Amino acid sequence: VLFLRRTPRKSSLDKVPGPAAESFLTGHLLKLFDPSGPFHKNLVNAYGQVVKIQGLLGADQLYITDPRAISYILANDNGIFESPRQTVSLGNVLFGPGLGGVSGPQHKKQRKVLNPVFAPGHIKQITPTLFQVGRELQDLLSARVKSDGTELDVLRWCTRASIECLGRGILGYSFGDLDGQNQYADASNTLIPNVGKLRVFVPLLPLLRKLCPASLQRPVISALAAFWPNLKALKHDIDVLSDTALRIYNDACGASQDHLTGDDKNILTMLIEANSTVTAKEHLTRDEILGIISIIMFAGSDTTSNTLVRILEILARNPDVQARLKNELLSAFAGANDIEHGTLVQLPYLDAVVKETLRLHPPLVMMDRHTNEDAALPLLDPVTGTDQREISSIPVPRGTIVWMAIAMNNANEKVWGSDAKEFKPERWLSDLPPKLADAKMPGVLSPLMTFLGGPRACIGYRFPILEIKVLLASLLQCFEFRPSAAHTVHWRLAHIQAPYTENRPDAPSMPLCVLEERL
Numbered sequence: 001v002l003f004l005r006r007t008p009r010k011s012s013l014d015k016v017p018g019p020a021a022e023s024f025l026t027g028h029l030l031k032l033f034d035p036s037g038p039f040h041k042n043l044v045n046a047y048g049q050v051v052k053i054q055g056l057l058g059a060d061q062l063y064i065t066d067p068r069a070i071s072y073i074l075a076n077d078n079g080i081f082e083s084p085r086q087t088v089s090l091g092n093v094l095f096g097p098g099l100g101g102v103s104g105p106q107h108k109k110q111r112k113v114l115n116p117v118f119a120p121g122h123i124k125q126i127t128p129t130l131f132q133v134g135r136e137l138q139d140l141l142s143a144r145v146k147s148d149g150t151e152l153d154v155l156r157w158c159t160r161a162s163i164e165c166l167g168r169g170i171l172g173y174s175f176g177d178l179d180g181q182n183q184y185a186d187a188s189n190t191l192i193p194n195v196g197k198l199r200v201f202v203p204l205l206p207l208l209r210k211l212c213p214a215s216l217q218r219p220v221i222s223a224l225a226a227f228w229p230n231l232k233a234l235k236h237d238i239d240v241l242s243d244t245a246l247r248i249y250n251d252a253c254g255a256s257q258d259h260l261t262g263d264d265k266n267i268l269t270m271l272i273e274a275n276s277t278v279t280a281k282e283h284l285t286r287d288e289i290l291g292i293i294s295i296i297m298f299a300g301s302d303t304t305s306n307t308l309v310r311i312l313e314i315l316a317r318n319p320d321v322q323a324r325l326k327n328e329l330l331s332a333f334a335g336a337n338d339i340e341h342g343t344l345v346q347l348p349y350l351d352a353v354v355k356e357t358l359r360l361h362p363p364l365v366m367m368d369r370h371t372n373e374d375a376a377l378p379l380l381d382p383v384t385g386t387d388q389r390e391i392s393s394i395p396v397p398r399g400t401i402v403w404m405a406i407a408m409n410n411a412n413e414k415v416w417g418s419d420a421k422e423f424k425p426e427r428w429l430s431d432l433p434p435k436l437a438d439a440k441m442p443g444v445l446s447p448l449m450t451f452l453g454g455p456r457a458c459i460g461y462r463f464p465i466l467e468i469k470v471l472l473a474s475l476l477q478c479f480e481f482r483p484s485a486a487h488t489v490h491w492r493l494a495h496i497q498a499p500y501t502e503n504r505p506d507a508p509s510m511p512l513c514v515l516e517e518r519l
């Protein structure tokens with residue numbers, strides 16, 4: 001009822017073009033959350049770079065590809081625009097009060113302490129640790145090929161490697177053998193499906209959290225979970241995530257008391273040290289650091305391992321690309337186990353393959369923001385309104401959800417050229433189209449929007465790029481990848497894009513044929 005009352009009957013968005021909704025209840029949301037279908041492409045082809053769509057109960061939303069409009073949203077993020085309250089509330093419930101689970105000044109304070117510890121020099125130091133995990137992944141796959149045959153679910157092992165890279169590289173913590181028991185991996189795997197089973201309650205979270213004092217929230221959830229199996233399963237996952245964060249934090253506090261120096265330092269110990277020197281106003285509480293550990297682990301694992309297996313899938317389907325990449329790596333490594341960070345990151349074809357995959361297949365295909373007040377969105381390319389007049393600035397009423405179309409931006413033919421939707425790593429080996437510079441894409445890894453930009457951009461974006469390069473180099477030194485003979489893979493949107501097969505519709509997997517080439 002509240003929702004209906006707040007929906008204006010006549011909206012300033014009435015003249016923005018867009019398709020009619022097929023359902024008053026769910027609007028276009030079901031199609032929007034199926035990016036493998038043609039809906040996203042059709043929206044842009046038929047209506048242009050700003051499209052009006054419908055959310056729940058007929059609420060107007062905007063789907064935006066226009067670079068200037070997206071720049072404006074990101075420049076005013078955490079102000080006129082903000083992560084929707086229910087998204088932040090959900091982040092807080094799942095991970096605690098760290099980054100994704102907080103907003104406003106608290107979010108700004110956390111970014112201020114964290115940004116310097118994610119600096120390029122610190123990420124670079126992690127390279128030898130990542131190569132060590134790469135060697136463990138080589139040995140594990142080799143053993144699995146011998147025991148299970150050449151058809152393997154490479155996603156399972158790449159995800160374990162990714163968790164270990166984050167653990168050792170960023171947080172100074174090891175989860176143990178890559179094929180040993182890992183409660184964290186199991187819980188983070190079932191977390192989003194378990195949230196999905198209770199998804200009708202997610203829009204109510206901000207209200208429920210307001211009504212129930214913080215000190216009572218846990219006891220109330222425990223009491224309800226006793227007779228509500230879906231809540232019990234979700235609570236179990238949340239408990240595993242928060243227990244893991246606590247173990248990692250306690251380890252790091254012990255380690256930083258031993259006064260680690262130089263190479264022994266990791267991002268977390270640096271954060272704990274930096275936190276001890278900031279002013280009282282900037283100081284992060286223990287719960288905030290635990291929340292930050294939890295969100296780093298969750299935001300950093302599947303995004304990276306899904307991208308890594310996406311590359312392996314592309315290589316399996318394009319043997320010429322695989323052969324060229326392998327040649328570049330074999331001559332750079334010349335039989336050694338690892339190479340210098342500077343040499344690795346400058347390998348041109350490796351860089352091109354990674355960037356081209358992140359461009360065409362961003363794990364997060366779109367991100368939403370909510371207007372806190374009335375806003376006017378400037379456009380780079382005017383759109384034609386439903387009254388046939390040109391619109392160069394869109395008045396957006398307070399309370400509107402706007403979607404930034406990351407994937408469509410990365411493949412926008414207007415700026416990337418007519419081959420924008422093709423996988424062509426070579427495009428990165430010569431000058432990129434001049435229109436890209438004119439568009440001034442506001443991403444932290446411009447011209448890609450994959451890690452977004454602005455105050456909520458991916459804080460760790462340098463890390464997954466390095467990790468993917470190291471693990472890919474380690475794998476291609478020993479194995480050749482070919483498409484699975486038994487299964488067809490379909491990519492679906494869970495919270496991020498993930499691969500599924502027809503025989504395992506409930507859990508992501510990436511079956512590939514893995515042929516060992518190591519002598």
Ligand code: HEM
Nearest residue numbers: 099100299300303304450451452456457458459460463464
């Ligand atoms: C290919 C891999 C990755 C992609 C595509 C990716 C993408 C993104 C994007 C688009 C956001 C912005 C979300 C928003 O606007 O609400 C984000 C946020 C975030 N990412 Fe990543 N990410 C990746 C890997 C990582 C890794 C490895 C880490 C940790 C080392 C990480 C840590 C975070 C954190 C903590 C946030 C929340 C930032 C905030 O709210 O201020 N991500 N990521």
